[in-house]
Amino acid sequence: MLKTLSQGESNTGFAAEIRGLLARLDVPAERYSGGSRIVRTPLTGEVIGEVAEATPAEVTAAVGRAQAAFEAWRKVPGPQRGELVRLLGEELRAAKAELGRLVSLEVGKIISEGLGEVQEMIDICDFATGLSRQLYGLTIASERGDHRMMEQWHPAGVVGVISAFNFPVAVWSWNAALAFVCGDSVVWKPSEKTPLTALAVEALFQRTARRFGGVPDGLLTLVLGGREIGETLVDDARVPVVSATGSTAMGRKVGERVARRFGRSILELGGNNASIVTPSADLDLALRAIAFAAMGTAGQRCTSLRRLIVHEKVYDALVGRLRVVYASISVGNPVTGDALVGPLIDGAAYDAMQQALQAAAEAGGTVHGGERIADAGPAEAYYVRPALVEMPAQAGPVVHETFAPILYVLKYRAFDEAVALQNGVPQGLSSSIFATDMREVERFLSAQGSDCGIANVNMGPSGAEIGGAFGGEKETGGGRESGSDAWKAYMRRQTSAINYGLNLPLAQGVKFDVDDGGLNP
Template sequence: MSALQSVSPSSASVAEEARAILARLGVPDSAFAPTGRPALSPITGEVIAHVRETTPEEAKAAIGRADAAFKAWRTIPAPKRGEFIRLLGEELRAAKDDLGRLVTLEAGKIVSEGLGEVQEMIDICDFAVGLSRQLYGLTIATERADHRMMETWHPLGVCGVISAFNFPVAVWSWNAALALVCGDSVVWKPSEKTLLTALATQAIVERAAKRYGGVPEGLCEVLLGGREIGEILVDDHRVPVLSATGSTAMGRQVGPKLAQRFARAILELGGNNAAIVAPSADLDLALRGIAFAAMGTAGQRCTTLRRLFVHDSVYDQLVPRLVKVYGSVKIGDPREQGTLVGPLIDKAAFEGMERALDEARTAGGKVHGGGRYTDVAADGLYVRPALVEMPKQTGPVLRETFAPILYVMRYTDFDEVIEQHNAVGAGLSSSIFTLNMREAEAFISVTGSDCGIANVNIGPSGAEIGGAFGGEKETGGGRESGSDSWKAYMRRATNTINYGNTLPLAQGVKFDVGA
């Protein structure tokens, strides 16, 4: 692989360019094997490399190393742990162009989105460094004289991370940066569709560890493989907390297994996200916000806009403009300048989109766009984003299809549209476009959106790392990234200290044994 370091991106195939990046980032040859799992690029469908998978025995050994590493790492002061994350952030800055490009090559994101994902990693490192000096507990008023009551926070143990293909590196960082400053070790099982970006990230982690010195062996482990390897991580009692990002179906399998052994679950699952366009909306603003939210990442974001409710009074002004945008958006190789919609990740995603559109037509939907897009030199699975005008919210509208389909429906009454908005299983993200203060405040109130993210005059994105990311209902209830999400990676202890010479009991209880 080292011979490919000098390959120019303009003249290289996807495979050649990806292998050159892997070599520059220091991914060892031992990570690959002729009989390993093929790593494909959705841009062209070509095999980039064959990755050596983790065996079950190796996975269990890696968890064992992580458990031992935790016992050493937890004793290091939190600000010192933060220094490691600071160095990781520096290494990510240095590798941003290469790692962002690799995200494009392996996940099919356009260049700016690939770079943006690595920027999220850098941002969460910055957040975590500050957090390493702010792992606060409370001092609590006590009814007993000469006593002090307080809470302390302690590292929890091995943190397992299962991530999805659509954010192949950022989701790991949201969890890992916080878990590491909290004093946990991390074992990561990335999607089998994006193994190369995981290998590259691990190489960057090892660079930071070398600069830091004294990082316990096994502090950050990566398990490469399919479902059976993920099950080992889910079932191992040495992993007290596991963050899993994926479908609601996956969560229904993972959640009960974790509950059975009383492990902590951070679940970030499906998102059938909606937006409302109210009569007072700035339609130019709404048009731009809706277009990115619905078509960005080829509809393969967990926060992708999938349902749009437009008030009768502005429907005929907005929807034809949206249809025009859908017909003119540039589709193609995500490496090319100006491309806004790249390929779907694989054939299964394309087939799922086709089934959903067929079902929508049967339910009376009017489909604009959709279908295979063949006017592209690359041989990936490219599709036309689809806007579907639906007579009502039914059939495929009620479930998430991980593809660029936007279902559009009319509404007349605000209370009724809130009810329709909330009438799906998932509860991840939502937004409203309105200049009416009462509608905006009602939407984010207790009687409004039932989602974990509720935005006003922007799309249903939760990309900034300062806020906690996650949702309710079938989205799983977990929270990652900012705010006080760090508490999920630690255990809380309530401490009472008696510094007097008497032993008063709380609530006036008397228990005198005459000693």
Template sequence: MTHQDILKACGLTSAELSDGTLAVRSPIDGAEIARVHETSADDMQSVIARSVAAFKAWRDVPAPRRGELVRLLGEELRAAKTELGALVTLEAGKITSEGLGEVQEMIDICDFAVGLSRQLYGLTIASERPGHKMTETWHPMGPCGVISAFNFPVAVWSWNAALALVCGDPVIWKPSEKTPLTAIATHKIMMRAIERFGADAPEGLCQLVIGGAAVGEALVSSRDVPIISATGSTRMGHIVGPKVMARFGRPILELGGNNAMIVAPSADLDMAVRAIVFSAVGTAGQRCTSLRRLIVHRSIKDDLVARLAKAYSSLKIGDPREAGVLIGPLVDKGALDAMQKALSNAKVEGGKVHGGEVVTSGVPAGAYAAPALVEMPTQSATVKTETFAPILYVLTYDELDEAIALQNDVPQGLSSCIFTLNIREAETFLSASGSDCGIANVNIGPSGAEIGGAFGGEKETGGGRESGSDAWKGYMRRQTSTINYSSKLPLAQGVKFDI
């Protein structure tokens, strides 16, 4: 399909795609495909006011009924999976299977949230006082602002929105300025679900705002938006987190990864090579869970690097819509320049670079690069700085404690993994003295988190979690109640007075 066919299939109209102030370019060839209209910062007060009004109605809708809306969203996403996946490819540059896989994640979190709508459990707590009972109840908090990044332009919204909606919270979504088209298409899908759901969904329940820093600032600073879920760099998190906490709001931050894999002498190297390649070059290294540091036992390092170099040389780079292509473009020229700068810095620090060159032959006119393997003598400043590109730094170790120390000695802390067939090494890695990341895997790469487990947890900023497990508690407030069902009121010992 042409890009016009994809946009039309997603229901995007010429009025939505033209005469706006925000230019949208496809990473595939760098061509401008739309000019969309931005939300004025002056309009944000009314957007937030609509969300506050919606909250007052939505919080009183029974949670299982709220789950029905999310069930309908899942149905609409299933019906639109092919078109929305193609739009993710067009706008974010993902290969076709990854674009479709992202939409599947949206469907999966809807399924999870539908069940969750009947499981927002509290506790009954034993009271120390005779004739009393204590209970714990979870209540909706209010509007939830979702600020998402370009690399997962639709899945991150769904992780937040599905949970927030069943928890009783309206949603205001600010997507990346690099991927507004997928957001507009997804919002239309949401509106179709709301139309089918009926009058129980108040006006302003789900809103989309498009714009730059001023629009984001309005969400982050508003006391009427108690929850801000932001996905992006640690730099962004350092800005957003303190601002939200300064007004006693709740930040949910999923930030940088700089994720590492430890490869032990006992590892199944065939399995490890497949996991390394998928984790390091998938989405052109532009996942928050991409593998960026490989910490290999000295005894197997040369063999593993040789295997990886051979595997890297066989990878097809090009238009992500073409069959057989495994590496698509970087999001823009700025990302390509950042990759080349990081490789230059690594060389200065003693690194030996394999690959990483800019690719111009056989690709459209976008920002393409070969994946890079960089053997490093130490974990330098460049290695500790996350670069959103297909760069994999290789370090060596002799003892497991040394490897774990290298793994933890970076400011980012999203995901991690170890490849070993030694149960002691695996359990040590998963213990309190092991990986300090929010995700720790054994014999599987750092990417590919699935619905069901809470996603991530950024150590540097004390960030929150999205998606599965008990992440729903981040979208609600806890209330503990004591009920006196006796005929007596307990008083402090020795206190008496007449009534």
């Protein structure tokens, strides 16, 4: 049984609904009851589960199983590995409604976003299935006669995946779908705030494995817990690749620890993303794009819009309209109503938001919104009105990422000034420009423009369409996941030269002739 709600907690029936969803997804009841880690929904603050956390010894054992699974799985031909991922996509399609709703209930997302996250998983399974027949190497011209040189890619080994609460399952799938078709096994540590969706995905993978047949035990292993569990996974030398999504502070620790043992990190970290609005922008289009980019998911996306850089000629027209939108946007429970902005994940997120707004006001900013909405939900839930903050300069909290719906607005005069503001923060994930002047668009996309891993035109800074590689530069970590050639991060490169002749020419014209008593002419 799930924990009985303590006095003052609001029981809206979500716990019972979640039990039903987990049962339909074949998650054993003992996996989400009776453990030491309490799970709450941000929608109401209600307890929705209790999970057992792994011990460091159990993580070490899990890596051992994953290593054995890798040694078997790497022998399976790539297209057959792709069939496993194709079947996983089928299971996700069949369970989309249940898993999507579970995402919304555990994270507090609007229903369409919960469903969209599962669709993203389906899409990456489709991509990875095709990729399983396209793990291409190269044939390289050799300077030596009767020689062939080639490059090929081999599975890397065990891949450790550390995912964040805001996309509890989609980001896992970006990593796991590619890792599986590349011949790797996966040990997954989800956010301690969102273990239930991870348990559901584990169950769907087990369904898939039974359909496929012959999947080695340990190909996917789930380890639940907090920092100590993550550190044990990161420090294990049998895990050559660690993909970690989270804060820059977390990523800096992960990167250092993995580098210490010469492992490889795929880091997806902070994103203090900006959009530039030029005088030629379509303001109606910009307004709609800005609203979703800044307020969607209650500002808890790594690609959320956090800085808006507006030309002085259109500043008053655009920002005046934005103030109206911010004052009227619907905030509340997106599962039981039609609100567009749901809750923050927890009280710590609310406190961080309030501290940032206070710092902005002290730095001369004019704050619109940002207050907690008491009647939007129970006292244990944290519903806030998104904040629009007009700043005199890019300083103080503006250069730091606060994982909350705060949009700082800055004014610019010259285009180069706007680009300098865009690039003048430590983070480098995503960016965008609203313009119909193609010279400004092309300059923004050039080597002299945005320094981010993602640069969009006439849309917000979102970058989750799976066909493209996702990731950023600077303190965002430099990692790439999902589409394009991101698959190479889950494999090891090998260059080979083959001599099919009778002579032994050396490269660069080096001569080293040895007379061993007649064998050398």
